[in-house]
Amino acid sequence: MLEFTNTDYTGRKTLFVEVILPLAIAKNYTYRVPYEMNAQVAVGKRLVVQFGKSKLYTAIIAAIGEQAPEKYEAKYLVDVLDDQPVVNELQLKFWEWMAAYYLCHTGEVMNAALPSALKLASETKIVLNKDYEIDRAALHDKEYLIVDALEIQPELTVSDIAKLLGQKTVMPILKLMFEKNLISISETVNDRYKPRKRTFIKLNPIYYQQDQLKELFEILERRAPKQADVLLAYINLSRNGQQVSRNELVEASGASTAIIKSLVEKEILIAEEVNVSRLYDDSEIDIDTGVVLSEEQQEALDSMRRQFEEKDVVLLHGITSSGKTQLYIKLIEDVMARGKQVLYLLPEIALTTHAIERLRKYFGEDIGVYHSKFNDNERVEVWQKVLNGSYKVVLGARSSVFLPFADLGLIVVDEEHETSYKQFDPAPRYNARDAAIYLGAMHQAKVLLGSATPSIESYFNAQTGKYGFAELKNRYGGVELPQIEVVNIAEESKRKTMQSHFTSVLMTDMQEALDKKEQVILFQNRRGYAPVMLCRTCAYTPKCINCDVSLTFHKSSGKLHCHYCGYKEDSPTVCPACGSAHLEYKGFGTEKVEDELSILLPDARIMRMDMDTTRSKNAFQNILNDLEEKRIDILVGTQMVAKGLDFADVTVIGIINADSLLKYPDFRANERSFQMLAQVSGRAGRRGKQGKVVIQTYDPEHRVIRQVIENDYADLYRNEISERKTFKYPPYYRMIQLDVKHKDPDLLYQQAEYLAGELRKHFGERVIGPEQPLISRIRNYYIRTINLKFERDSISLNKVKEAIRAVVLQYETTKLSKGSIVQPDVDPY
Template sequence: MIVQVIVDIPAAQVNRTFDYQVPAKWQSIIQLGIRVQVPFGRRQLLGFVVGMDDTTLFSGELKEITGVLDYVSFLNPELIELSEYLAGNLHAFRISVLQAMLPNMLKVKYENIFIINDLQKFQTMTLEFAEQLMYGPEIEFQKLTLEAILPGQLIKEMIQAEVIELEYRVLNQTTHKKIPYLKPLLNFEDMQAIVEKQGKRSPKQVQLLTYYLANYPLMWEEAPLNEVAKRSGVSTATIKSVIDKGWFERQERQVYRDPLANQERHSTTARALLPEQAIAFNAVKDAITAERNETFLLEGVTGSGKTEVYLQLMAHARQRGEAAILLVPEISLTPQMVARVTERFSTGVAVLHSGLSTSEKYDEWRRIIKGEATIVVGARSSVFAPLDKLGLIIIDEEHETTYKQADNPRYHARDVALWRCQYHQCPLVLGSATPSLETRSRAEVGRYTLLKMEARVNQAPLPPVEIIDMTQMAVRETSNEFSPLLKEKIRDRLEKKEQIVLLLNRRGYASYLLCRECGYVLECPRCDISLTYHKHDHKMKCHYCDFQQNIPRNCPQCQSTHLRTFGLGTQKVAETLEELYPDARVIRMDNDTTRRKGQHEKLLKQFAEEKADILLGTQMIAKGLDFEKVTLVGVINADTSLNLPDFRAGEKTFQLLTQVAGRTGRGRFAGEVLIQTYNPEHYVMQFAKQHDYEKFFYYEMKRRHIGNYPPYFYTTLISVSSKNLANAQEKIYEIKANIYNQQSSNSDLLILGPSKGPVARINEYYHFQLMLKYKNKKLVQSQLNEILTASQQDLQQGLRVSIDHEPLYFI
């Protein structure tokens, strides 16, 4: 048997399959997608089996694989095929794509251990090898040790029979969670006799035995030890004593780590759908039933009930024995969405997002592979969940930039979902109140099916929006954080015991520290950007490379003590709120307050339980949150993202304002929105005021057409970075010259740049970029392949060259 292997070297020279011979002892256990150890040059490397055959085109003598790391594949044939497509389409190395699909548990250093689940069966099946086997106290074997003694086929049979299992144990970290169980070894009569004999001696032991007798036969099988101790009212020391006497046996049982263990669940049932919801549901349901690959754009205003449509569609897919994936853009959205899914589906739901520990992700992945979870909810990487029979993929808030991977491989979850839905012949639903222009334009020309939901579930109108001109506030020298009207509205809501959401898309206390004597601004020594003042930590921090330093007492340039902070951040606004409204309870949500695991859920739960009056945060609070008593939304500074050097700046700002405006008026209380801006007449502000996505779409499309930007043109960003400024600059001009020389006569290719990156230096690397705009993807394919091929040699010279198709990040 011969296998095609992708080896673990992200380099152009080895970005292909290599054939290896499979020794006879492993031929019965080799599968597509498993990881193997192979000799490569003088090294032993990890590799992925992506093909199997009986012949090879290689004329020389094939090397043999030297190890099999898995007995169960973590990548099904579909994902293997998908990896080949993505590698070619993204100009990425295939090994990088394969590793992006897997949970981190399978990427890091590990040791492989075989755990014996059934010692009696194990001894029976390995009787002829008994003299060579030594059982340790934990009844486990190092993988290499057991494989040196037993044939591979026998190991495979024992795994299938669940006699043993292979555990991937991260060094210094337990991989499989185990909890102790207690099992009685006495029968009912013997236990009763001991109770009578003991009398008043050992009262706690008698108490435990009496508990078991009272609950016979329910407790007679093994039960969680801690649960027994709690219910019987005895200590673990008492339990240890009865184990020592041989009355009970302590066992350990492997359990999955449950990321939802602390979540309160209240089962819900499907609600009656409103007419617009029913139309959308039936259209997608028909596609699921007919196994038709069709992409739907569900454009529904905030509060129109898109989530209920999602839930009923997933229920329909599950009734047909099919799986479903629901993607959400932000970890902060996941708690509420996961709660709604698990309340509707009591079992079979897996959660995958960056807030889980490495071990929790691994356990969720195993549940999916074993078919124990058929509904997957999570962020971007969840689109790779190895579900065998997909009936539906849903991408909520499809316009969000977080669906695009920022580093290599730079895939977009929507493109992966389109491919997988075509593979399974099932529908894809893209949901949003403010779809991306690319998605909406495809619906306009009929490539996607447009479904609209223009009414809120509670039949209430969208909240009125008032634009506040902050230039007038500056003239009057009032507080630059809050206008008088916003302060008055906040006070009014606090008196009514209602809740408030305030958005400021900039964390920290102040944007920068300025010397009033000489004008010096404290900058990051590694990046060409000013440091942000964080008052709580008493630090100056760089939000690009995470450089930190203490706040200087004197100006580094002129030694003056007249240093002053300028600009706004969430920390400073929170402090101002405490000064203005000392009795108000404020929750601040940004990257600084939500770094610890579970903080998103904890803070949102506090707000949901009305333990806080004001929720202040960055864009993470703008989407997907549903709190009935929120009657006021205030945007502190709507211009934060409006003037960025990004052709999508207007679109992103409009989407953000529309989304945060939708957080109010969702229940029986009417809502109101105040947007503070220094550009009140800007078209984005005016369309946001009217909640008019349609007019915004057509206006923005005209601007894109004039500028030759997506969706009228494809775009590719080529970036070069190096610690040597001259080398980076020389390389980017060399790339442009090569492309231009081969495409000079082609008017369908536009080249912008080279130019410095918006932040010219980040973490001591100088950045230059080149933007290609073109109508035909095949036009630049060969040139981009050449750049990818040369990138390894460039890397050896200290140059990082990257290719990003349809870039969403320019800073």
């Protein structure tokens, strides 16, 4: 590794730059700097470099020096793209740590960290930005040529554009076109961002004078009394200078939009369509910024402030609706007062969109949002604003840990237990919660972990004194925890009181909620219509051609889908195996629940929230808006509905089949089941009304269900920690998983056995396997898994990883390894 240096190179020195390429290569590559570019190079700037015979890539300068590489002749770099670095040196150190900890390459970390627009390569596909009106007169000659070519052929690679212009590098030109919003990367086109629009109503200024307004009222009351009602409603709503949306005016006046339209046509009212925001609408947020903390909250806040003087990480264990967010805000205010930056992590994009509404009122323009549903240009814009310090608070999903923070003071990891913080594919397979703790240490920032159902590891760290600990045991405002009723599906089935998948108890509670104009959320942790299609004659089940899984039927498309690789096929009408017409669907997902509920409760307005209905960028936010504005009576969803939602009129929660969670073959099954059931239950009765939760199950005596009913996390922890110690699982042991993949199952068997044998030479009985995982083929690759378990305290994890790297490298040099892929996963949970 070359030494970092800030020397001002202006003379004719021969300089070399060590660069990170966005590729899975084991070492950084070194390039020679042309003399005329000496003054332009700096650590963190992007370069255009040639790698391989002809491909061009965007690389990041990791170090600058005067030492040529010994083993190969350094090529000249092609161009310097930036005036100022886009990555700071702390980030580069963070990338190095992540590559070392998660057993991957720095280039893979770079690939995950940088928005695509900052890492163009020869094969990157470019398209015109259709949402942008291009002023051709303002284009330079080369930009004009590119725009013309893209109008003829909608998609071109960077290499195509280089040939078109007859020059080797076109990346500086494309960089400028990105900044001007002229072009986009094709992969993001389907998720193009369109801002939400709201229509706001205001009074024509000519009626501001009291006597003119009074005269107008008298005329309207005589000629159009309904219009007079609308005007009166508008005046009441706008009394404190508040903006009034058309929807609010319709609701407050009870009038139709046609009446409001006629007032606009008469120029009494003025309608304005406004882009309210990418993710939130300030007019709809009703948060008291001067909220008074409860006595319990104040005690927890004071405790956390004291503990942060001695500890870098504090765990806040607060039951659902206990007001954890208010404490986060207080701590964020403390840090902002010191002029430092804050990262607020949430596990899902879905939660991010909801949380921004709650936080925007407190922090105004100082808060930025970052997640993968942003298109490429937007992500670069956020990146630049964090880099130049425009955003003091960043709210985002797991990828936000990669942003170019210069001076972090606090990282909040909300719902720290969530599996969504873990990246499973591709590398780096990192956990954003753990990465945030390391990032906090680098910046000398404090880290606050918050959850109603903490992970066993975090709670263990708090109980053993590694982390600080604070607790909120009561709901904010004295709101009672929901009443939980467990219903035995088997008994109701015997009594024939089940209606489709719904017990009589759940049906009664839903109907009562609807009668009271209250709302219902139903949770089913499986999407699609039916997970299995079965021939009653020969028991044939359609399977994915690429993966070892049965296909799920989706009624909306009429096709069978694979949820692992995306394969689809038409749903057969007769059995392909025996020709029988007796095909039936087994099991049920959210789509079937929605479908059958619409038959049982025909007057209810039902909406579904799962991966299928929230694919587009603003779909999740639109569903939330509809729920908030009571355009939805029953929301059916997967785990998306379990997290962070806070609505006043949701009083009934139905968990349709708790057994699908409890019976999963995983050492974390009980922990995850408790977390999911408790989080879903926590959505009920959050604003003054006690909610009701109905848990449908075949096993009502299950220990976890009892713990959920009693809200007894401590009992769950005692049981789980005892089992973890006995069977050598985290937090007492660390785990590393190696997935070996190959398209030939027989060769794979030999490869996995050989690799496991080599690992046993170093680690003995700590190596478990190779074994066939639950799903043994995905995307035509067969998989065998090797697990390694290491004592947490008595062995050096760094030395373990060095040995694993060496064994894998040695394996990859053998002829036996041909065609195989080895994927390490550190902390695979």
